[in-house]
Amino acid sequence: MSTVLEFFLGGEPQRVEGVEPTTTLLDYLRDDRALTGTKEGCNEGDCGACTVLLGQYDPLGEAVTYRAVNACITLLPAVHRFWVVTVEDLSNGLDSLHPVQEAMVRRHGSQCGFCTPGFVMSLAAMHLDNAPADQAESYIAGNLCRCTGYGPILEAAKDSVAAPKDPAFAAKEHQAVAWFRSLSIDTGLFYDVAQATYDAPVGLKALLQARKDNPEAVLVAGTTELGLWLNKDLQDFPKLISTTRVPEMTAVAFQPDGTLVIGGGATYEQAWPLLRQVIPEGQDWFERFASKQIRQQATIGGNIVNASPIGDGPPVFLALNASVELASVSGTRVLPLSEFFVGYKTTALAADEILTAIHVPPRENDQLFAALKVSKRKDQDISAVMAVFSWRLSEGCFRDVRIAFGGMSATPMLAAFTNAVLEGAPVTEETAQQALASLDDDFSPIDDLRATAWYRMTVSQNLLQQALAEAVETAAEAAA
Amino acid sequence: MGIVEKFSTGASVRRLEDERFVTGQGQYTDDVNIDGQVYMVVVRSPFAHAIIKSINTDDVKDADGVLGVYTGADFVAAGGANKMPYAIVGQESAKPDRTILADGRVRFAGEPVAIIVAETQAQAEEASELIDVDYDILDAVTDIESAIAPDAPLVHDDAPGNIAFRWRGQGDDAQMEQILSEAETVVEMRLENNRVIVVAMEPRAAVAHMDGDKLTVITSTQGGWALKDRLSACLGLEKENVRVVTPDVGGGFGMKAFTYPEQYLAPFAAIQLGRPVKWLAGRGESMLSDNMGRDHISNAKLALDKDHRITGIDIHSYAGMGAYFSQFAQGIPTMLQEKILPGVYDIPASRFRVDGVFTNSTQIDAYRGAGRPEGIYLLERLMDVAAKHVGMDPIEFRSLNFIRPEQMPYKTAVGLTYDVGEFEKLMRAALVKADYDGLAKRQAASAAKGLRRDMGLCYYVECTLGAPHEDSTFTFNPTGQLEVTVGTQSNGQGHETVYAQVVHEQTGVPIEDIVIVQGDTDRIKNGGGTGGSRSLIAQAIAMRAAARALIEKAQDHAAEKLECAPEDLSFDDGAFRVSGTDISLDLKTLAGGLPQGTLDVEAGHDDYTSTFPNGCHIAEVEVDEETGVVTLENYVVVDDFGLLYNPLVVQGQVHGGIVQGLGQALMERTVYDETGQLLTGSFMDYTVPRADTISDIDFTHMGVKSLNNEMGIKGCGEAGTVGACAAVMNAIQRALDPLDVGFVDMPATPDRLWRQIRAAS
Structure with missing residues (x-):
């Protein structure tokens, strides 16, 4: 069982201890890692400015699958053994834009730029999913923009569907895959910092035992509700048990x-x-x-x-x-x-x-x-x-x-x-x-x-x- | 598209700022971190109206990580001037103090009561729950009609009847009474303009720090110079010891044009504690405390003669102020709205009166268009009501009353002089674009599906505003780039790109070698900021003057380099050329061979005057009378912005502005409960448009060059918002008129339409 958070971020394997388990992924990225491309627009999963991708390796299909999530209501321990893809990962600096970034520029899909990284990540998810153009609206339904009126962003989404896979991103994916393959077998996570625990056992039996032993613990999975209790009600959650590794x-x-x-x-x-x-x-x-x-x-x-x-x-x-x-x-x-x-x-x-x-x-x-x-x-x-x-x-x-x-x-x-x-x-x-x-x-x-x-x-x-x-x-x- | 002069004007140059934004390299206030920074949280009143009997901060002081807690009394004791500025426009006005931190009484839920500073954000938030404020709750009133009712609770004791101010604009009572009595027809209309929450995607934020005697405040603004002056006065600092830096701004829309309590409090705390202090508004905090917009109730009369020509317009408005006067709150529903009230029509006389009203709610101030969307919305709804009343087609009624091109320059009843405008031509072009002739066929197809379809039109005119003065300095830096300082402040409008186009056009310096420097009061002495759609006009005049100064200054140096007489040189196509030869020298090369600073120039002007962008919006909607659901089927806009510098950027401004207008018209509704709690305080409950709201917007530009500036341009930043509300509401009204539903106010939510349809049937 791991007592350390392991994930892949910024082209590097990460091992994290000592960060409180109720720290959100957004706060970790912005405050601990100074990755400020991911923005805080509402801190409750409504606006999508904090959208990042979580990459997961499927050893059978030998492919990485991605899902766009709101970093503001995702707890840091939930990214254990994932590749966290932020807007900073999408391009190699200003001169080599990812196709979705290029489409956003060409279509004038960004005005003030604040919501832009979140839209870029949602469009990147669409691009990686090879989703058809008519799903553009669905992919950005969780992103708010007050400047553009969305039309140009939808155009950019449609443009980027046809774009080929980005070689620079493929290279990063390649690195991530090497890291995924280097991971030992998942034996669960017991992450304990300053009297707060995040217990993510691997088997159902272990999960049920953890539940029995800790009736006061809060069971979590996606934390789309608990994230609000944390961010908006300032509630404390000293004991969390996660179902996501079972x-x-x-x-x-x-x-x-x-x-x-x-x-x-x-x-x-x-x-x-x-x-x-x-x-x-x-x-x-x-x-x-x-x-x-x-x-x-x-x-x-x-x-x-x-x-x-x-x-x-x-x-x-x-x-x-x-x-x-x-x-x-x-x-x-x-x-x-x-x-x-x-x-x-x-x-x-x-x-x-x-x-x-x-x-x-x-x-x-x-x-x-x-x-x-x-x-x-x-x-x-x-x-x-x-x-x-x-x-x-x-x-x-x-x-x-x-x-x-x-x-x-x-x-x-x-x-x-x-x-x-x-x-x-x-x-x-x-x-x-x-x-x-x-x-x-x-x-x-x-x-x-x-x-x-x-x-x-x-x-x-x-x-x-x-x-x-x-x-x-x-x-x-x-x-x- | 429009008039295109030189190659860099009228070109859809890719935005220079976009590569920064799409890669996450934009730097907004909250992205700035300073070593040793601590965090400020604002304790806000949970009640809309209450006396503060006492504040006990003992437990806060003992809490983990807390460095300081300050109430209004502490702020004053430390030498702070606990007062926010505001302008009085009304001929009669109450003059209540608006304090930075509450002084014994709170008047809206969300009013700042104290600040807490702690080592971490979490500690500050946790400590904020330990403050003990003893409130004596008073009755609250949050809407205009309740506030002006007899025996309503008083928001301010010195504002009887909650009348905040009374203002009257131009127009003579006796003349207006005569016009109304002599009119063949007087059409009357009562209309509400719903209160909206502005919702910039970047919440307000500030980071303040002291370095010796020097205060630096990094904060999201639409121009930091006013804040600099006020900080100096409020905190007793020398002006040269205050620096306001505005990094990238995630949307302003007028909401960030004026100063806020937190922009004084974070610096205050930084001074008190000797530590950098960061403050970021949460989304709920933003919705509760950002200046809101609109909130009017108006009664309007339009007088017509026997030929249906307009003889006069008479308007009385109540304008909600919220609980306090924000900085320019009085000016917006009054002098700003009045400017465009006659619209594009030949109206010989007007009367306009406004009563400001206090309510126990968040203060109101500028929101995209500031007074002009309200005025055009009122007028263009009134035009449709009048046309219907006299049995005329609203298109022909407008056509009959348009100011004709041959009447230009035309002095309106409120004293403005329109320079140019071809209203009939643009309206006809828009009708063709919108396939007006095919409407009946489309209506029949909709009717077959049980849906009501119709088209609504708005012909708007804007009056761009803002300070007449602007400056610019040009400096070639050691790497050979031309640094251009500007006193305006992009909030997403793409200034870096468009200004670079202007400078390139004038100087020939390649776009990639032009660096636009904005948002630093140390580097830029003065600035008028961004607002009122002034930026490109005001700034371009200054940049062009600076460019001329640069060329003039460079000429002798160029002559020396090229070994000719200065008078043998001409400056054409971006370079000095020796007449009769093919020898040339561009400015960048010249500057590179001269000592640093040789070609520095500075220019300013007071020449910015209003321009009158105008155009025709046409919305086509389907309304389901069973559910009240409106779907936007088509949207056409034909605009006249004079000459365009960057059509891509202009189209973006129009598109975004229209969707903001549609948001107000179709969905945005700010709701307070009877105790004054804001119920629509999150994105769940306050509905801003999402990606599904809007169909394509068909934008066409038919420019008529402005005569009011040397470039021939007109401002475009607010125009979309000015025209959109009336177009879509007129469409909905026309679709429902056969059902006799009465006047439909904004927002036209399914709930509201459904009720009106039921009530009528």
Whole structure:
């Protein structure tokens, strides 16, 4: 087990001790290393000025894969055994620009320049991913610019897609690969500085033991929420346990019976390629889930355990009839997700338990699925209402009805009364009216900054009305 | 594109600063670190209105790493003048002190109460939680209408009714009353201009240090000279002992034009402690304490004769000030807004009155355009309202009332003289670009999808502003580069590039050998700073004068080198040429052969006068009446900026300015709760445009050379923001008019539109 942080930065292997484990990657880069190209614009993962890439080596594919992350809410110990790529790494000085930098200059994608390194890194991620040009907007959805109006940056993104791989960057990647290959086998990290610990065990068993031994510790993965508690609430976290080094926790796979098992530590981006096979209709929901930077750090398990009433993930999994696998050293239990949320930000998770997986059962061929997010803007916004509809139409009746909402109550919740009204009922206008009326029995939403209770209820009813109207129409067509 | 004179003018030269910016080599204030620096945190009032009964700092002093804690009383006891400056413009005005640190009473949530300095940022932040301030909470009022209601809580005891000031501009009451009574039609409109948070991507910051008797403050500004003078007065230092350095600036938009308490407090702490002191605003702190913009409620009347010609315009506005007068807060809704109120129309008479209003909220000051976007927004909405009222097409109504080219120079009702302008021509060009003729067809296609589609137009005129004086010095440095000092301050506008183009054009010195030196009050004696779209005009006049001085000074030396009489030399195409021969000598070569400093020159002028950029914005929108969602389908702008130096940079200014305007029009809404807490204090809750907000902007330049400066140019930095709000709001209003939704105010959020649509149906 390593007690020292090892990572690759600036063309050199790094060994770090003595830096507090709750130090963010951004503070480390700017304050400890004077790498000031990475900027602090908001310190809460909203603006993307601090975007850096984390490179990870895949020994099977013999390739480095990259993800863009917000350095401001990434803890330094989380980069253990990664290559941290900053804007300073993209070119060899002012005279040899990387293709995305060249495109930004040519298209006048930079004005004041403050947000520019973050955009450059997001575009670099797109370039390295060989992403198609039409994904440009998605790649920069997590970056804010107040000067350019974005048009020139989108143009630059499109230009750089066609650009060849940069030889100077390839050489740096080559160095990084040599370093990756020189690493000994990962036996986990126990990083302890000044009475603060960051424990990142490698096996599930070790993780569960650590959880049992340290019930007061906070379990972390992407720290997209904890980063805010640190930076904005100035909270102390003397003991952290990370799930990110546990392979079982990050696995995403279909079981022979068609159940999709998503490891409790898998990020949204890691899970999506397979989850998309279950819910291809969810593409829009996925793209509107925070930003690329956040989706590459935030885990589905964390999103569920956090139990926020307005999380965009939980209503989807409620409607998919997902279960959660809760494990401790004494055993494993599987609980329907609907029973997991107990109250406002409280769950059925015991002090020694960890959410190790989410089980998404196979979907019936004729099962409707729709995930509809209502928020003030499209990109990177918190929902006022998150509505998810799932049902089958069989012999003129609603079957397997699972309607779930976020933003409508203290927890993400199934609309139990409404689901009961619809279950087995004929697909008619009259049933639809009854279902709409019953939403009032299910939910008493609150007024807050994002929406009034009245708005939330009305918009929820409208969304449901539209979905039911389509169902009635479909049923009528089927009958005719 | 436009008028192109010499090869370096009108060329889209790549920006010289970009290579620095895209590689992360930009140096912003927070990127500067000085050995031994310590960190300052500002303790701010959590309440919008309260009496401070006592402040106990004992626990703070004992906290780990704390070096100092200072309240307003401490600041005064140490000799600091606890007062922020402001200009009075109103004929009647309250005169409340705005202190640097609170003096017994706080009037907005976020007002600075004390500072804490510690060895680390974390220690300073932790210590800030230990300060014990005993507040006696008072009722607060945060919006204009509540503030002027009878029995509203008073923000300042000496401002009854919360009226901060009363101002009236030009125009005669009796004449206006007569015009209104004799008019065939009087159209009335009430309009709100929503309060916006400026949001520069680089938060405000300062690093201050003392070296002997000399104070250096590194801070993000739009020109550091005013701060230098005020620091000297506030902290009792000799002016020559104060140096303000402005490194790269991550956006200003007017918000960084004026001084802030922290720019006095960090230097104060550095002096007290003998250590370099760094301060960086967190994002939430920026949103809470940066000067905000706009916040007006206006009632306007437009008088028309029987032919629908405008005979007069009469406006009364309430202008929110926030809790205190910021430095130029009074001037913006009054004298600056008035300048362009008649717009591009032949309006014989105007009356304009403004009442400033105090509320328990963050102070208001300049935001991109400062008064002119507000004025054009009001006028161009009023033009559409009037056209509708009299049953005219808004295009033809504008056309009927345009000032004609043959009327130029034209003196407006508010006393400005427009030099040139071809408004009809530009509007028609914009309509062609926007395919006005195809609108009906597109509307039908949208209607088939259940969507309402329409087009909105705004014809804006800008009046560029700012100090008339500017200087420039030229020095060939030992490496042969020409260093050019400037008194303006780039915040991202690309000055380094465009100024180099100007100097290159005049001197022939290659662009790569020109170094623009800005943002250092020790190297540059005076500067008017950047604001009001003045920079290129004011600075280019100075640089061109310096270039002429350089050539004149160089001529004798060149003659000596070339062994000819000075009068045999001409300066053409970047070099001295001996007439009748092919012998030439360029300035760089000449300077390289002369003792250092031989060719140093300095020039200044007071010749900058306003220019009148103008143009036509056309927005086309689709509105979903079921959801209230607006999508921008097309945006066309045809601008007249006279002659262009760098079309690439100009287009960037226009594009960015328009998106800022669209942000205000479509989404940006600043919300305080009833106790005065800012609810929209983060990027989650305050919606600035993101990459999905905007479609392409179709920009065309049709320049009419300005007669008000020797270059023929007009300022372009604010124009996009000036024109955008009205264009998109007129489009939305037209799309919804058939539903009789009433007047639609900004921001046209889906929520607001949906409510208005429901209320109407």
